[in-house]
Amino acid sequence: MATRRGFIAGLIAAGLVPKRSWADAGSPSYLAAARQPDGLFSLIGLDSYGAEAFRVPLPGRGHAAAAHPTRPEAVAFARRPGTFALVIDCATGQLKARLDSAEGHHFYGHGAFSRDGSLLFTSENAYETATGMIGIWDVTAGYRRIGAFKSHGIGPHDIRLMPGAETLAVANGGIETHPDSGRAKLNLPTMRPNLSFLSFTGEVLDQVEPDPALHLNSIRHLALRGDGTVGFAMQWQGDTSMAPPLLGLRRPDGTVQYLQAPDAPHRAMERYAGSVSFCADGTLLGITSPRGGQVQVFQAETGDYAGSYWADDVCGLSDGPAGFMTTSGTGDVDAVAITTREWRVRHTDGFDNHLVRITPTL
Amino acid sequence: MRRLILLFLLILPTSLPAQDHGDRIRDVVDHHILPGFEALADTTAALAQQAEADCTAADPLRQAYTTAFDAWMGVSHLRFGPTEVQDRAFALAFWPDPRGATPKSLGNLIRAEDQAVASPDSFATVSIAARGFYALEFLLYDPTFETMGTPTYRCALIRAISRDIAATSADILTDWRDHYAGLMLSPHPDSLYHAQDEVLRELFKAVTTGLQVTSENRLGRPLGTFDKPRPKRAELRRSGRSLHQVILSLTATRDMALRLAGPDTALNARLTATFDDTLAKATALDDPIFAGVSDPLLRFRIEILQQSIDHLREVLLSDLGPTLGVSAGFNAMDGD
Numbered sequence: 225m226a227t228r229r230g231f232i233a234g235l236i237a238a239g240l241v242p243k244r245s246w247a248d249a250g251s252p253s254y255l256a257a258a259r260q261p262d263g264l265f266s267l268i269g270l271d272s273y274g275a276e277a278f279r280v281p282l283p284g285r286g287h288a289a290a291a292h293p294t295r296p297e298a299v300a301f302a303r304r305p306g307t308f309a310l311v312i313d314c315a316t317g318q319l320k321a322r323l324d325s326a327e328g329h330h331f332y333g334h335g336a337f338s339r340d341g342s343l344l345f346t347s348e349n350a351y352e353t354a355t356g357m358i359g360i361w362d363v364t365a366g367y368r369r370i371g372a373f374k375s376h377g378i379g380p381h382d383i384r385l386m387p388g389a390e391t392l393a394v395a396n397g398g399i400e401t402h403p404d405s406g407r408a409k410l411n412l413p414t415m416r417p418n419l420s421f422l423s424f425t426g427e428v429l430d431q432v433e434p435d436p437a438l439h440l441n442s443i444r445h446l447a448l449r450g451d452g453t454v455g456f457a458m459q460w461q462g463d464t465s466m467a468p469p470l471l472g473l474r475r476p477d478g479t480v481q482y483l484q485a486p487d488a489p490h491r492a493m494e495r496y497a498g499s500v501s502f503c504a505d506g507t508l509l510g511i512t513s514p515r516g517g518q519v520q521v522f523q524a525e526t527g528d529y530a531g532s533y534w535a536d537d538v539c540g541l542s543d544g545p546a547g548f549m550t551t552s553g554t555g556d557v558d559a560v561a562i563t564t565r566e567w568r569v570r571h572t573d574g575f576d577n578h579l580v581r582i583t584p585t586l
Numbered sequence: 587m588r589r590l591i592l593l594f595l596l597i598l599p600t601s602l603p604a605q606d607h608g609d610r611i612r613d614v615v616d617h618h619i620l621p622g623f624e625a626l627a628d629t630t631a632a633l634a635q636q637a638e639a640d641c642t643a644a645d646p647l648r649q650a651y652t653t654a655f656d657a658w659m660g661v662s663h664l665r666f667g668p669t670e671v672q673d674r675a676f677a678l679a680f681w682p683d684p685r686g687a688t689p690k691s692l693g694n695l696i697r698a699e700d701q702a703v704a705s706p707d708s709f710a711t712v713s714i715a716a717r718g719f720y721a722l723e724f725l726l727y728d729p730t731f732e733t734m735g736t737p738t739y740r741c742a743l744i745r746a747i748s749r750d751i752a753a754t755s756a757d758i759l760t761d762w763r764d765h766y767a768g769l770m771l772s773p774h775p776d777s778l779y780h781a782q783d784e785v786l787r788e789l790f791k792a793v794t795t796g797l798q799v800t801s802e803n804r805l806g807r808p809l810g811t812f813d814k815p816r817p818k819r820a821e822l823r824r825s826g827r828s829l830h831q832v833i834l835s836l837t838a839t840r841d842m843a844l845r846l847a848g849p850d851t852a853l854n855a856r857l858t859a860t861f862d863d864t865l866a867k868a869t870a871l872d873d874p875i876f877a878g879v880s881d882p883l884l885r886f887r888i889e890i891l892q893q894s895i896d897h898l899r900e901v902l903l904s905d906l907g908p909t910l911g912v913s914a915g916f917n918a919m920d921g922d
Contacts, residue, residue, distance in 0.1 A: 259916065287922060303922060333922065354684065381922075400684060404810040404819075408802035410684045413676035413714050444922075459921075463670030464788055465769075465778055488780065498921055514917035539917035553916030574916045 246582060249296035249314035250277035255580040256540055256551050257286025257300065258573035266573070267300045269314055269582075272545060274557035274569030280317045282310070287333030288382075291582040292363070293341045299323065299367075303576075305330040305349065305403045311367055321367040326359065328352055329372075330403055336383045336392060337363070343424070345392055347380035348372070354400040354411070356380040358392065358422065373426025377418045378411070382445045386421065386452060391429060393454050394420045397442040399461070412461055417443040419456050419474060432456075432480055438468050445578075447500040447509065452476040453524065455502065455509045460495035470497040471511050471520075473527065483509070483522045485529045492516035498539035499578055503547040508562070510548050514539040519550055521562045531563040540579030551575035607782040608771075610848040610910075614789055615767050618842050622661040623668075627759040629654040630752040637748035641741035643726045648825075651726055654751070655719050655827070659834035663796025663842070666788055667769075668761035674754050677710075678718045681821060682803055687715035689731075692724055695743060696735035703739075703746035706753055718754075720822070722747045727824040786910040789846060790902075793839045797899045800835040804828070805892040808876040815879040823875040832891070833868050836861065847906060860901050864894040 246252065252269030259265055265285050269277040280300075287303040296315045302308065307330050311321040325331050325348060332347040344361040356375035362368045377396020384393045398417030400410040409415075416439050419432040434441055440462035447455035454474045460466065467490055469482035484490045494515035502509050508530060510521045514537050521530040533550075535558055540551030546559040546566040555571040629650075636650035658678060661669075669675040680688060691713040695702070702708040715721070724731045725744050734740070770788075773779035779788070803821070808828070810816035820828040840861040847854045868891055871878075878884025 402684060404814065404816060405682075405806045406802055408682070408799075408806055410682050413673060413680055414687070464666040464791065466670070491780070491784075496921060498917060514921055517918075537917050539921065553918070577917060577922055 243294075244296055244313075244315050245294065246296045246314070252277035252314065253582055254542055254549065255289040255291055255298050255300075255582060256578065257282065257289065257576040258571075259285065259576065261572045267298065267312060268571075268573065268575075270551075270557060270579075274549070274559070274567070276571070278314055278317060280312050280314070286576055288335075288578040289580050290335040290337055290344065291580060293337055293339065295341065298580075298582075299335055299344060301331055301333040301335060301346075304332045304407070305351075305401065306333065307331065309335070309346070323361060323367055323369070326369060326372065329357060329359070332379070332381050334382045336385045338390070338424070339385065345383055345385075345424075347375065347383045347394065349379065349401065351402045354378055354402070356394075356396055358383065358394065358426065360424075373422070376420045376422065376428050376431065378415070379417075379442070381443075384446045384448050384454075386454075387448060387450050388452070390424045392422045392424070393446055393448065394422055395443045395446050395456060396420055397444050397459075398439070399442055409461065412440065415439060415442070415461070417441065417458075419443050419446075419454070419472075430478065432472075432474055434458075434472075441468055441470075443472075445497070445500050447502050449502050449506040449524070451506075453502075453506075455500045455524075457497035457500035457511050459497065464495065467491050467493075467495065470495070471500065471509070471522065473509065473524070481527050483527045483529075485520050485532065489516075489518070489520065489529075489532050492518060493520070499541040501541045501543055501548065501581075504543040504545075508547060510541055512538050512541045512550065514553065519548065519560060521548070533558075533560045533563050533565065535565075539577050540575050542579040542581040549579060551579045606848065607786060610846055611770060611782060611785050611789070613845045613848070614842060615770055618845055619661070619664060620762060620767060622657070622664070622838075623755075623759045623762050625657040626654070626661055626755045627752075629657040630748075630755040634745075634748040634752035637745045641744045643732050643744075647744075648726055651719075651722060652825075652827075656834060658719060658755075659831060660838045663792050663799075663835070663839055665792065665795065667766045668758045671757075671761065673714060674758055676714055676718075677754050678751060679720060680715045680718050681720045682807060682819075683715065683720065687713065688721050689724055689728075691716035692721055692731065692743075693734065696731075696739060699735070699739050703742045706746075706749055709746045709750050717747060717750055719751065722751070723822055723825050783911045786846070787912050789842070790907060790910050790912050793843050793846070793906075794899055794902055796835060796839045797895055797902070800832055801892050801895045801899070804832050804835065805876075805888060805895070808879050809885070809888060809892065810879070812882075812885070815885065817875070817877055817879050820876045820879075826874045828875045829868065829871055829873060833865065836865050836868060836895070840865070843902060843906060846910060850909060853905060853909060856905060857901070860898050864891070864898050867891045867894050 253272040254270040258268050265282040268279050271277045285303045290299045300310045307325045309323040313320045329348045335346040346359040348357040350357050357372045360371045362370045379397035379399045381397045382395045396418045398415040421430040441458045445457040456472045458470045469484045471483045473481045493513040497511040498514050499512045509524045517536050519533040537553035546561040548560045550558045553574045557569045559566040633650040633654040702712045769778045770785050779785045808820040
């Protein structure tokens with residue numbers, strides 16, 4: 225008689241076990257690192273209504289995460305200068321693997337999967353020589369480190385896979401740090417950030433360097449649109465009385481445009497953009513300002529300022545049902561349409577810097 | 587008890603009267619910022635004169651250097667406006683220098699007998715790492731540099747750096763006097779600072795960032811890790827100024843923080859006590875170049891000093907910040 229157990233055993237023997245998918249993790253749409261009210265840290269999955277889908281504890285303060293394109297797996301990165309990252313099965317909450325940075329390297333807190341999910345790329349600092357590196361991990365071999373190449377700049381931070389190509393976009397922030405000195409910035413007078421486009425073997429395919437007068441504008445976070453347009457968010461390290469642009473757009477034809485709001489709201493950003501994201505249909509581009517407590521939205525085609533949405537300590541930003549979804553250090557998840565909020569879900573956790581969209585890769 | 591605290595929070599005034607805001611700003615500008623930059627301009631002019639009179643790395647020049655550097659420490663936390671034009675602050679103080687750019691650039695100038703030293707204009711174009719107080723320290727206190735190249739060239743280089751420091755300092759003072767003080771004293775919707783609370787925020791950040799630099803760089807660099815202390819990374823160890831710098835940084839930020847606290851006597855007393863406790867720990871250290879970072883027992887006392895400065899910064903963020911209308915969020919104060 226065919227029992228259920230026997231049937232399943234037969235499936236396993238035949239290698240036919242249905243693969244787990246993100247649906248097995250409660251179908252979260254987003255990942256966010258958070259600080260719980262008890263002071264402990266966790267990675268939280270949020271559904272498209274802003275409700276908690278799952279929660280897994282983290283050993284310390286997290287930063288960003290990378291979601292596997294198909295399997296319900298996320299790589300949670302510690303806040304820099306962390307030396308390990310955790311691969312978490314978001315369906316079971318179990319730790320699947322642990323990535324330890326190579327000797328003499330530490331992670332910067334961001335990573336990107338290849339389109340088929342077989343490779344993971346991580347931004348790293350080879351700190352004795354202050355060389356920016358991209359680590360390569362074989363996902364199919366249980367996240368085994370298989371190599372690394374130069375990021376072609378100091379302090380690589382965000383890293384994204386370009387749509388339709390085996391190309392990585394890397395934000396080389398330009399700031400030298402060394403774990404011996406914590407997060408102290410060691411090279412401000414000479415820093416030179418860039419946005420680099422690298423092949424999977426580390427060749428530079430293209431590079432955007434800001435004007436030398438803006439060499440203190442650290443390029444940190446990226447947003448990608450299906451046509452290959454890249455939005456890059458910056459953090460100014462120079463004169464606090466200056467108000468340089470904090471958002472750039474690099475179009476597929478290679479042209480670069482800098483975007484900023486009118487003087488008053490722009491100055492309210494306080495020289496710092498936390499996250500950047502396109503909205504779902506790609507017509508709008510937003511940046512968050514935790515210091516200024518606002519999200520600023522721009523027309524992606526023209527670069528025109530579309531408006532601001534105000535929320536305390538807002539930093540996490542992704543596309544969402546109303547246009548954008550934001551998370552804040554005060555625990556709010558907001559569905560935002562340019563200047564207005566469609567709804568808010570309040571959590572007791574404080575959300576850390578980024579809100580990561582779990583989405584089929586572009 | 588919790589209800590009591592809530593009640594107390596509710597009746598706290600959300601902002602200060604404009605009169606009070608304006609008084610605090612004027613006090614900081616008139617009694618902290620302007621005198622600080624005047625002292626820097628005066629003492630660096632004296633340094634340039636002394637180098638002109640006698641360029642040997644001996645007591646008179648070292649004394650002038652010490653006095654001028656002390657004056658810079660009175661204002662080095664004021665990193666906005668005139669100090670940031672044309673990288674002036676970096677041209678005065680290129681540090682930290684993890685790749686050793688300063689000794690490298692100086693060595694290149696000396697070996698090539700680079701004639702950029704001939705005029706102020708040409709010297710302003712040399713590597714920024716070869717300019718300023720930190721470069722001059724090598725020439726006045728490092729045995730290798732005291733004998734490198736010819737005495738004539740060394741002398742020309744010392745004079746060029748000293749002149750350059752004096753010129754940069756004079757430019758900063760001119761800008762402060764001619765327009766930047768006015769910008770801070772008279773905020774206006776059409777001006778750089780739109781309102782007094784923006785000015786206060788700028789001043790407050792100067793205090794907290796100044797302390798952060800002292801904790802992370804001045805103490806954090808030599809402390810390294812327990813397994814790998816880095817005594818050679820101590821700031822200005824050749825001239826024995828490492829601990830002195832920490833004390834001067836605390837003294838300068840203390841003066842500014844208390845002026846920002848203004849007439850709030852309870853806050854003033856709390857900040858005074860916290861600063862003085864930290865300063866007492868620093869002066870009691872008796873380790874001018876943090877050589878103790880490699881000794882488990884002595885290291886402990888340097889770590890305590892660092893923690894004390896971090897605590898001080900937290901007190902400023904939690905107590906002084908809100909008084910000035912500066913909010914402190916999870917992401918806002920500590921982003922990445």
